[in-house]
Amino acid sequence: MVYCINPLCVQRHNPDETENCLACGNTLLINGRIRLLRPLSSLENQFTYTDVFEVEDTGTKLHPKCEIRVMKVLKWSDDTKIVELFQREAIILQILKHSGIPKSTKDDYFTFALNDKLLQLHCIVMQKFEGENLAEWVKNHGRITQRLSLDWLSQLINILDTVHRSGFFHRDIKPDNIIHQPDGKLALVDFGAGRQITRTYLAKVSTSGGTKTGLGSGHEITVVRTACYSPFEQIHGQAVPQSDFFALGRTFVYLLTAISLIEIKIDQKTGKLLWRQKAPHIDKSLADFIDDLMSLFPGQRPQSTQVILQRLQRLPLKSKINRVIKSKIFRFSLISLLVVLFISGYEGYRLLLSSYYFYEGSRHLDEPSVARKYYYLATIYNPKDVAAYSNLALACQQLYDIKCVNDNYEKVFKLQPNTWEARYGLGKFYDDQGKYDLAEEQYKLAIQYSNNQAMNAVSNLARIKNRQEKYSEAATLAIQGLSRTKNPEWQAGLYKNLGWARFKQQRYVEAEDYLQKSVKLDSERVDAYCLLAQTYEVVGNLNKAKIYWEVCLLSRSGLPEVQKWREQVLQRLLQKN
Incomplete structure (x- = not known):
């Protein structure tokens, strides 16, 4: 069976080897190469703009090759918007190259006029996926x-x-x-x-x-x-x-x-x-x-x-851990181990309980109130666990419990004064509160105790210097940090702070370069998008400025400078109106 392309034809199916439709007389060999074998969408539906067929395509003279493919036919060409969409689809399929996207070439898009010349059909031929x-x-x-x-x-x-x-x-x-x-x-x-x-x-x-x-x-x-x-x-x-x-x-x-x-x-x-x-x-x-x-x-x-x-790469590991923890074998093994350790000594039992609660706390990092409960129990059973106190302080930071944060960092520093991760965490806590002098002190200690490895602390120091309008100091810190780290997340922060400083120093070309590097390394850096918007606005590239302002305004960020920039641009928009 072969089908007629004419959407107005009253009897569209014809016997094999027929050259012209028996009902309307239109040719059944479309564009000299294509025969319609069967419809893949209902031909009775008058509310759709397209018909879709499985076709036999003999190819062009330059590239003769008989294939079973798919052809989409735009039935009505009087709506310019629909025609534009159809032509855009043809272009997209010509450009995109992926084994999971239908292949189509420039020769696969054409128009076909019916015998009466009153109707011109737009056609796209493309790869057919079985399944x-x-x-x-x-x-x-x-x-x-x-x-x-x-x-x-x-x-x-x-x-x-x-x-x-x-x-x-x-x-x-x-x-x-x-x-x-x-x-x-x-x-x-x-x-x-x-x-x-x-x-x-x-x-x-x-x-x-x-x-x-x-x-x-x-x-x-x-x-x-x-x-x-x-x-x-x-x-x-x-x-x-x-x-x-x-x-x-x-x-x-x-x-x-x-x-x-x-x-x-x-x-x-x-x-x-x-x-x-x-x-x-x-x-x-x-x-x-x-x-x-x-x-x-x-x-x-x-x-x-x-x-x-990136997130998908981490999901299988999280799922595997979750399945192991929920399994009966794991629970039985844990109970058995607890019994053995209890028999061998109460101290071992306490240490095991502490480890168990620490692990449970780490499983609930996205639920700070739950994590806090488990980390607290971990410190009860092992009062010398520096990591448990440090993580408990971090959970309390998310809950804005200032006393809990200070108490637990104090315990960390009594046990281990030179732990740079905790110094950084306390510095971030002060930073979020706007206590920049205290934050700067802790960041410097984190850099010192890490033997100049804590470049995230350097990045945050540069940010503080920018907020204090000390742009030369901010730039110097950022440049030093970039020379000492290959961590993409830290580099993104350092480039952002260097771009911020250069923007304020009116070195706009450098600012754009560094800020673009920042968003390339970390596409979720909202502050970098806001700074790019300001940079493009200053140099008069308003189209780009609009694009980056849109990201700045719509994306989530709790940074005070981002809130300030948003308020400024919204005030300007209100004044214009």
Whole structure:
């Protein structure tokens, strides 16, 4: 059977080897090379813009090769916006190079006029992936395991990494658009909603309001949305690359629960999906990660595919530790060891209990009140445990219990005065309180006791000098620190502080260079984005300034200087209005 391309044809299927449609007379050999073998979407649906077919493609004269492929046909060409989206999909597929993205070439996009010349069809031919989409997979196999979810997450983020690094984002990630191939590999398809990440686009997003085409600036931003999978900002025409992460998180909720998202309740206060109880086989660390992907605001989600890949690398280890701790064998072994040690001596029993509570505290670092309880018990059973006192102080810092912080650091320094990590921790505590003289004293001790290895303390010292408007001292410290560390996180902080100092010294080219290095090393450094925004604004590059102000304003940060910069730019905006 071969099909007619004419969407208005009353009898589209024809016998094999027929040259022209028996019903409407249009040729069945499209563009001299393609025959439509079977529809992959319903031909009866009049509400869709496209037909999708499995086709036999004999190739071009220069590259003759008979292949089974997929062809998407735009049925109506009177809507310029839809045509633009269709042409954009063709360009995206030509640019992106990844085994999990359909291959398509320049020759694979063409227009085809019907016999009556009244209708011109736009066509894209692309690679066909064998297999079933993930919506079909779940219906046939049920919810996925944790192990499989980690594998699939890694595959999809690697595909998205290629997409985002190439300057695009997808805008329509959902189970139906992900193909599971027979070899277990995943493919991401349907780039019809794909968008290019350009300065112009981000400027439109930052200045548009909340309708389906944007507000306020006269810009139009085409809305593409899928119920339950599109984030709030995309529904209102303000999709950003992080919108893909929201849709990915929602996709995995469906895969892990095998329950339609519309059936899962939403917390009315937080806007979060209440899905965890429906996936009891999933560890807390993975569930937390998926909830982070689905955060309500783009600035609260991971800011890049690289950040997600780094977090994914740590998840299997966390999951393994969690499974071991929950296992009956582990608990039995722990009880047995406790009994043996109790018999061998009460002191050994106390030390073991202290180690157990210390370990439990370390498992709950994201729950400071719980961690505090366990670290406190660890110090009760081993009053000489410097690490337990130090970690207890850190937990108290998160709870803003000043007395607890001071008491426990005092105990640390009595037991071990030259522990640089605790000196740094106390310095950070004073720093967060705005007690910069006390913070500077502890940072210098941390540098001294670490034999000049604590370059994170050097970075924070440089930040204090910038806040005190001692920019030459800040720059000198940052340069010294950069010469002594290869730690990317510390380098990011040092470059940021060096860029800050150069900006204030009106050395704007250097400032831009150092700040760009900072965000390249750590894409979540909100203060560096704020400083870049100010730098571009001063040199008159307002398009770039808008982009970086958007990140500065939308991302989470508790730094007082960031809050100050935000207030300043918002005040200026209010004055203009």
